[in-house]
Amino acid sequence: MYNIKNSKELAKLINYTNLNNIITENEMREFLEKAMELNFNSVVVSPTYVKLAKETLKDTNIKVGSVIGFPLGFEDTNSKVDEAKELLEKGADEFEVVINLSYLKDEKYSLLEDEIRKIKEAIGDKILKVIIETKALEDYEKANAAKVAENGGADYVKTASGFVSPNHLFENVNDINIIQKHAPKIKIEVYGGINNYKYANEILTAGADIIGSNEGYEIVKRYKELRENTQVTPKPITLTKK
Template sequence: MYNIKNSRELASYINYVNLNNIITEEEMKEFLEKAKESTFNSVVVSPTYIPLAKEVLSDTDIKVGSVVGFPLGFEDTETKIAETTALIDKGVDELEVVINLSYLKDKKYDLIGKEIEEIKKVMGDKILKVNIEVKALDDAEKSAIVQVAQKAGADFIKTATGFVTPCHIYEIVNDINIIQKYAPKIKIEIYGGVDSYKIANQVLTAGADKIASNYGYEIVKRYKELRENTQVKPKPITLTKK
């Protein structure tokens, strides 16, 4: 199993997600205040709440991530580039871009690759994640798209938008294996099905670099309860001479 040293390290592997499209500003503030209690790698919020997230988290090292072409990915490249530029102007640190699945189904790899290249050019040194929605793909399609994404300069493959059925741990491991085999230089972020420390540990053990989860706060809190806040009172030992 993955050797997590403490809750701080665990949180650093997690991107804490809240893409609820009917959340109020007050509810988002509560989410962000909860995020401040842990050392998450990032929070992932809708474009609407990037300025608020930057403000609330300004005294932390937590990055602010958001989404482009979410959740279906069928916008044209020019629209995605415009979205990307606008979000960078708002101060976003990381972006995930949903690929055009129609292009993938038609094997229009050149169009997908060009889109990724152009978006990465706009982003510069900020982190670009390419979301491939694995539940919509067979293994051959997964192997093809991860090669395209790596060649085009994406930093991460992200496995899902959260709008489809979460993956079972065995499916997650299979996806990690495919990505590592066909795109060994790209990093892997798993989203979907990770709602406990046990699953998070299994996913990291399998080779994921980051975990995105709506349950990031609960995962870290439970880890603290089990590993850091447990107090055991030792029983006295009496030594008797023989």
């Protein structure tokens, strides 16, 4: 299993996510307070709340991520580039763009690569993730999507938007294996359905570089309770017979 030493290390392997489209500002503030409590790698929020997240987290090292073309990815390239530029102005550190699945199904790989490259150029040295929706794809399509993302200059492939997610560990492992084989230089984020430490550990053991989860706070808190806040007083023993 993946060797996680403590809850701080675990939190740094999680992108704590809240893309709820009916969340209130007060609820988002509560979410961000939880993120600060456990110091996650990043938060992922809607474009609406990027400025609030940056302001709230300004004294931490938690990155702020947001989404482009979410959740369907069928906007044209210029629209996605404009979204990226607007997020950059708001202060986003990480950008997650949903791939155009119609282009992928039609094998229009040059169009996909061009789109990813233009978004990457727009955001400079910031992190770009390409969401490929593995649950909606055949294995050869996953391989080509990963290659497109790598060739276009993306930093990560992300397996799902959360709307259509693999629902079994072995599906995720299969996806990780395909991405690693066909796009060996790109990093992998697995997202969707990860709601406990055991599952998170299995995904990391399978080769994911990081996980995204709406349940990040619960995962780390439970781990902390089990591993760091449980006091066991050993019974006295003797090493010789009486």
